[in-house]
Structure formats: C-alpha cells, structure tokens
Amino acid sequence: MQKLQVSKRGQDVIASPIRKFLPLMQATEKKGIKVLKINVGDPDLQPPAEFFKVVRSYAGKSLPYTPSPGIPAHTAAWQTYFRQFGVELPMSGIIPTVGCAEAILLAMQAVCDPGDELMVFEPLYSSYKSFAVMTGIKLVPVLLPFEKNFALPPAAEIEKKISAKTKAIVVINPDNPTGKLWTDQELKTVVAIAKKHNLFIISDETYREIRFDGKKPASLLADKSAREHVIVCDSASKRFTMPGARTGVVVSFNEQVMRTLLKFAQARLSTPTLEQLGLVPVLNNSKPYVNKIVKEYKKRRDVIAEGLGKIPGVVFKPAQGAIYQALQIPVKESEDFVRFMVSEFSYKGKTVMVTPMQDFYITPGRGRSEIRLAYVLDSRLLKEAMEILRRGLEAYAKSK
Ligand SMILES: Cc1ncc(COP(=O)(O)O)c(C=O)c1O
Numbered sequence: 001m002q003k004l005q006v007s008k009r010g011q012d013v014i015a016s017p018i019r020k021f022l023p024l025m026q027a028t029e030k031k032g033i034k035v036l037k038i039n040v041g042d043p044d045l046q047p048p049a050e051f052f053k054v055v056r057s058y059a060g061k062s063l064p065y066t067p068s069p070g071i072p073a074h075t076a077a078w079q080t081y082f083r084q085f086g087v088e089l090p091m092s093g094i095i096p097t098v099g100c101a102e103a104i105l106l107a108m109q110a111v112c113d114p115g116d117e118l119m120v121f122e123p124l125y126s127s128y129k130s131f132a133v134m135t136g137i138k139l140v141p142v143l144l145p146f147e148k149n150f151a152l153p154p155a156a157e158i159e160k161k162i163s164a165k166t167k168a169i170v171v172i173n174p175d176n177p178t179g180k181l182w183t184d185q186e187l188k189t190v191v192a193i194a195k196k197h198n199l200f201i202i203s204d205e206t207y208r209e210i211r212f213d214g215k216k217p218a219s220l221l222a223d224k225s226a227r228e229h230v231i232v233c234d235s236a237s238k239r240f241t242m243p244g245a246r247t248g249v250v251v252s253f254n255e256q257v258m259r260t261l262l263k264f265a266q267a268r269l270s271t272p273t274l275e276q277l278g279l280v281p282v283l284n285n286s287k288p289y290v291n292k293i294v295k296e297y298k299k300r301r302d303v304i305a306e307g308l309g310k311i312p313g314v315v316f317k318p319a320q321g322a323i324y325q326a327l328q329i330p331v332k333e334s335e336d337f338v339r340f341m342v343s344e345f346s347y348k349g350k351t352v353m354v355t356p357m358q359d360f361y362i363t364p365g366r367g368r369s370e371i372r373l374a375y376v377l378d379s380r381l382l383k384e385a386m387e388i389l390r391r392g393l394e395a396y397a398k399s400k
Contacts, residue, residue, distance in 0.1 A: 013133040014359060016126060024342045025353055033346045036377060036385045039355045041176065041323055043376045045296065047242040048289045051278040058274055066273050068265040070096035074276035077283035078249050084287070085208075087221045094251050095261050096271045099243070100206045100235035103250035105131050107231045108168075110260045111200045112137045117165040118202075121152070123326070123360035123367055125176045125204070140166065141362040146328060146370060149317045150178045152186040158193055168200035168231075169193065171220065174207040177360045177372040178326045179301075179319025181211050191226045199229065200257075206235045206248075209290045211321035212298045227253040236275075238323065239290050240282055245275040297323055300375035300382055307386020311393060325373045326357065329393060334358065334371045337396055344399075345392045352388045 313330030
C-alpha cells in the first residue's frame with residue numbers, strides 16, 4: 001500500500017527563516033546561556049492600556065461570532081484612523097482580518113488565480129513566499145540591491161518582468177526586512193507602472209508610522225488617481241505592539257475587490273471579538289501611543305547603528321523605518337554563522353540570535369552574507385547584543 005502523502009505545496013513551502021533555529025536556541029537556553037533574541041519582530045514594549053481596559057471590562061455572557069465585515073464600532077474606528085492620512089473610506093472599503101498576514105493571503109487570492117504572477121521586490125518578508133506556494137501564485141522578484149541601499153531600479157527594468165500573467169505588484173513600505181522607506185518618486189514609478197499595465201498594487205503598510213525621517217506617515221490610498229488599483233494590507237501588530245491580538249485589515253476603494261474579499265471573509269466567518277472591541281479606543285486616538293514608540297524605535301535604531309559601526313567588516317546604512325536593520329557581515333554563509341552563534345558561542349553567559357537573510361530572497365544564492373536584526377529589546381540590551389555580535393564574528397573568523 002502506498003504511504004500517505006501531504007500535498008506537493010505542503011512539501012514545497014519553506015519553514016519560517018525566523019523560526020527554524022528555535023530548537024538549537026532552546027537547547028542553548030537549557031544549558032543556562034541567555035539568548036538575546038533580536039531575530040523576530042515581536043517587540044517588548046507595552047501595548048496601549050486602553051486595550052486591556054476594554055477587554056477586562058467585557059460584560060458579555062457569551063462570545064459570539066462577529067459580523068464578517070467586522071463589529072461596526074471596530075470598522076468605524078479604522079475609518080477614523082485612516083482619516084488622519086487623508087483617506088476617507090466607506091465602511092464597505094474595510095474588512096478586519098486575522099493580522100496583516102490574513103489580509104495579504106486574501107488580497108493575493110482576490111487578484112490572482114493559480115498560475116498567475118505577482119511582482120515582488122526582494123529581499124521580501126518571507127510569509128509572501130509561503131503564501132505563494134500555498135495559493136499556487138508565482139512570485140516574480142525584482143532585486144532591490146543591498147549595495148544601492150535597496151533603491152528601486154529604473155521603470156524599464158521593472159517592466160521587463162511583467163508578463164500577460166502578472167496581476168499585481170507588492171509594495172511593503174516601510175519595509176521588512178530592509179528597513180527601507182520608499183521615496184515619493186519610487187512610489188510614483190510603481191503607481192505609473194500599475195496604471196500602464198493595468199495591475200493591482202498590494203500595499204503592505206504594517207509599519208506606516210514607524211519612519212525615522214520625520215516626514216508625515218502616509219498611505220498609498222491617499223493617491224486618488226490610483227484608488228482602483230490599490231489594496232492596503234494593514235495591522236495593529238507593530239504600531240500598537242499587539243501582534244498577539246491577531247488583528248489587521250484589508251482595505252480598498254475598489255468595490256469589485258471588496259465584494260470579492262467579503263465573500264472570502266464570510267467563508268472564514270469572522271475575526272476575534274475581544275480584540276476588535278479592545279482596539280476601538282486605540283484606533284480612535286492612535287497618535288499619542290504611536291509617537292511614543294516611534295521615538296523609542298529611533299533611539300534603538302541609533303544604538304544599533306553605533307554598535308555596528310564598531311564592528312570591522314560590517315556593511316550597513318542605518319534603517320529608515322520599520323523595526324529592522326539589514327546588514328552585510330564578513331562571512332560566506334550567514335546561516336552557518338547564526339548556527340555558530342546559537343550553538344557554539346557565548347560571551348559572559350550570553351549570545352545573540354539574529355536572522356540570516358537568505359530566505360528573504362527568492363533568487364537562490366542571494367543574501368548569503370546578510371543578516372537582519374529586529375530592535376525588539378531595550379537600548380541597554382541592544383548595546384550588549386552589538387558587543388556580543390562583534391565578539392561572535394571575531395570568534396567565528398578564528399574558527400574557520
Ligand atoms: C511586512 C509585514 N507584513 C505583514 C506582517 C504580518 O503582520 P501581522 O502580525 O499583522 O499578521 C509582518 C509581520 O512581521 C510584516 O513584517
């Protein structure tokens with residue numbers, strides 16, 4: 001008898017690059033070594049207190065399904081939230097999702113059929129790669145070169161990668177894993193290409209306000225001329241430090257897209273009740289909290305830049321946004337270095353866990369000397385982490 005087999009896509013999907021070193025890390029921790037984890041974008045800050053106030057005072061005797069388009073007060077709070085960026089959405093233009101992750105998965109399926117192509121820029125937040133395998137959608141990567149600080153190539157180069165099967169372009173701004181902020185000109189270029197070739201833009205704005213250039217945060221939805229094209233995927237996870245709330249939204253002015261997304265949303269019923277309720281006051285008055293954490297992340301970005309500046313052979317430009325720093329280190333295989341750091345190296349009973357960048361690329365062989373740091377620890381610990389990284393790189397070079 002033949003053995004039971006999972007699907008081909010199930011076999012093809014990659015393990016999260018962020019989580020695949022977990023067993024090694026746990027073994028190291030069992031030995032009593034403290035691991036400073038700056039590999040996952042799971043911040044240490046406290047979420048807004050109003051959220052817990054609402055959740056704790058929930059007086060309902062039951063926990064029913066919520067409507068697929070969201071609890072009206074929650075959806076209306078997102079409407080209020082978007083208004084500050086000059087985006088006046090109808091309620092039907094917003095559907096709550098289980099994090100931005102589900103928003104992406106639904107948006108991809110709303111615009112692509114199996115076999116269709118989605119243009120992305122690499123390196124790329126790795127869940128897109130998994131979702132592409134799960135949905136049978138082909139990702140076509142355009143390289144944002146590390147050496148050019150991840151600048152967008154000229155339009156003509158991007159257009160070469162468009163085929164009859166291309167349905168949409170993904171923009172992540174501010175970006176994970178590069179810490180890149182898209183310039184106005186780069187956004188204009190992508191919008192112009194989308195219009196010329198009749199493509200959707202999936203705009204992942206998870207980190208919208210987390211930018212360190214002092215400029216006003218924006219949404220691609222504010223560009224009235226591109227409204228039919230743009231689908232924004234958004235999230236409470238990072239700007240409100242509540243990834244465990246698993247609450248995001250998928251947003252568009254395109255009515256056909258929203259009708260499609262609503263059918264998908266109905267099939268998966270609804271998103272969590274308490275989290276939707278808890279987010280209402282947070283979304284209705286988001287600025288004070290967001291301003292506070294952006295200041296903190298900027299401080300951390302600077303601490304990391306200062307620490308990295310002292311490490312020989314490291315190449316980087318300070319991140320412009322999000323909560324990540326991408327860098328080149330003087331090693332051939334960053335995966336091997338990460339393995340060394342979590343299984344062989346420690347300094348004063350501590351080591352550091354970072355993420356190798358290779359799996360953020362689609363093109364094999366790219367990113368082998370790159371790593372990503374997430375600034376999810378306080379400045380004192382980050383300073384210590386940079387010192388451990390410096391010593392770790394030194395020890396690794398000697399071990400080769
Ligand atoms: C660019 C980007 N998009 C989406 C997500 C997923 O966010 P959520 O926690 O809202 O599902 C992340 C999480 O790190 C991310 O970095």
